[in-house]
Amino acid sequence: MFDSFQIWLGEMMLNDIFVGGIALGSIGIVMAAARVIMMLVGRLVSRRAWVRLTIDNRSAAYRHLCLWMETNRVLTEVKHVRATDNEWSNGTLDYAPAPGRHWFVFGGSLCYLRREIDEKSRVGGASRQRPMETLEIGMLFGALSTIQDWIAEGAHIAATRDRRGPMLHVFKEGYWDDVGEIPRRSIAAVIVEDDQAQRVLDDMRWFYDASEWYSVRGVPWRRGYLFHGPPGTGKSSLIRALASELDLDIAALDISRSNITDEDLREGLMSAPRRCLISIEDVDSVFTGRDAGERRHGVSFSGLLNAIDGVGSQEGRALVMTTNHFERLDPALIRPGRADMHVELGLVGASAARALFDRFFPDHLAAAAEFEAALGTHRFSPATIQGWLLWNHDNPEAAAQPGELIP
Numbered sequence: 001m002f003d004s005f006q007i008w009l010g011e012m013m014l015n016d017i018f019v020g021g022i023a024l025g026s027i028g029i030v031m032a033a034a035r036v037i038m039m040l041v042g043r044l045v046s047r048r049a050w051v052r053l054t055i056d057n058r059s060a061a062y063r064h065l066c067l068w069m070e071t072n073r074v075l076t077e078v079k080h081v082r083a084t085d086n087e088w089s090n091g092t093l094d095y096a097p098a099p100g101r102h103w104f105v106f107g108g109s110l111c112y113l114r115r116e117i118d119e120k121s122r123v124g125g126a127s128r129q130r131p132m133e134t135l136e137i138g139m140l141f142g143a144l145s146t147i148q149d150w151i152a153e154g155a156h157i158a159a160t161r162d163r164r165g166p167m168l169h170v171f172k173e174g175y176w177d178d179v180g181e182i183p184r185r186s187i188a189a190v191i192v193e194d195d196q197a198q199r200v201l202d203d204m205r206w207f208y209d210a211s212e213w214y215s216v217r218g219v220p221w222r223r224g225y226l227f228h229g230p231p232g233t234g235k236s237s238l239i240r241a242l243a244s245e246l247d248l249d250i251a252a253l254d255i256s257r258s259n260i261t262d263e264d265l266r267e268g269l270m271s272a273p274r275r276c277l278i279s280i281e282d283v284d285s286v287f288t289g290r291d292a293g294e295r296r297h298g299v300s301f302s303g304l305l306n307a308i309d310g311v312g313s314q315e316g317r318a319l320v321m322t323t324n325h326f327e328r329l330d331p332a333l334i335r336p337g338r339a340d341m342h343v344e345l346g347l348v349g350a351s352a353a354r355a356l357f358d359r360f361f362p363d364h365l366a367a368a369a370e371f372e373a374a375l376g377t378h379r380f381s382p383a384t385i386q387g388w389l390l391w392n393h394d395n396p397e398a399a400a401q402p403g404e405l406i407p
């Protein structure tokens with residue numbers, strides 16, 4: 001049996017077609033084996049040699065990583081970009097790497113950026129919905145700490161570069177959303193009749209540099225401010241001006257939202273971005289006294305007090321609360337420790353109104369004097385004066401006769 005197989009094999013080996021077939025089959029087997037080996041090695045290399053970091057656009061680190069890449073021009077060779085409308089100016093476009101993987105070399109290491117956009121999942125609030133985006137950054141034979149350093153550098157660039165104005169963060173469902181930079185405003189642009197705006201600026205400047213001072217005295221490094229006064233007297237404008245002057249971000253917590261809970265509020269205060277000024281505007285809209293205010297909305301009065309001075313509250317941040325109704329606030333909310341400095345912004349008289357007039361019509365001194373005289377002893381909110389001047393923005397002579405404003 002074995003002999004006849006050997007004879008048959010000997011004969012077949014003389015057949016060119018048979019030998020060719022065997023050769024081809026062997027090459028196929030070798031190639032398939034090589035492919036499997038390559039795949040296994042590839043997987044091993046991929047698992048061992050690549051460090052990766054994934055991040056999505058709900059996180060400030062996402063913005064910082066983008067800023068770092070932009071500053072270091074790591075993606076200048078990208079061939080496929082995606083153009084989107086610039087949200088601040090009509091008609092101009094922003095260009096960013098298109099979804100997919102983009103390769104680049106940085107510091108001698110091969111890296112890639114993979115961008116994914118999920119149009120079905122939205123992030124941001126109702127006014128600024130945008131698709132969820134995920135970035136994966138990979139580095140061959142690199143260290144995770146290198147990518148973390150890139151993000152930290154991006155954060156530093158964000159904090160020190162020439163900004164359009166303070167970054168506004170708004171607390172959404174469980175995270176701080178970067179709404180964007182808002183126009184810078186100087187403290188001098190906030191019209192007040194005394195030196196209160198300057199005093200609060202000096203106080204806040206001292207506070208942000210006083211970490212050591214607080215630590216030596218064993219006092220929590222926190223400071224609260226309460227801005228109160230009628231509508232349109234500059235409470236929000238003052239917050240913006242303070243953040244602009246001190247190069248801080250603004251982290252706005254809206255506690256009047258019906259779906260915000262005590263837990264959200266605590267979480268929001270604990271996770272507020274660094275170097276920011278936290279604002280809770282219209283604090284009276286929810287609480288008008290301890291009894292009346294208890295659980296009218298999602299946040300309870302005790303929840304608010306605990307969030308403000310709870311153990312977990314972040315150190316090194318100022319909290320500004322605003323109200324149109326100082327008299328309605330519970331003393332517990334505005335006592336020192338929670339609201340250390342009270343700033344009243346009131347209606348303004350003719351000379352302050354004239355300062356606004358001068359800003360609108362810098363070359364019309366006679367009209368300004370006429371305007372001031374016409375206002376006499378009447379007092380208005382700066383918002384009312386501003387509205388009048390805007391209405392007459394192209395006609396200083398008409399603006400100088402504010403008869404319609406006077407009751």
Ligand SMILES: Nc1ncnc2c1ncn2[C@@H]1O[C@H](COP(=O)(O)OP(=O)(O)OP(=O)(O)O)[C@@H](O)[C@H]1O
Nearest residue numbers: 189190191230231232233234235236237382383386
């Ligand atoms: N003191 C002020 N100096 C300069 N502009 C002011 C001042 N107060 C109000 N304005 C102008 O009026 C508008 C509304 O002001 P702002 O929102 O700061 O007032 P507010 O006191 O926070 O009002 P509200 O209590 O209704 O929220 C802004 O456009 C701002 O430019």
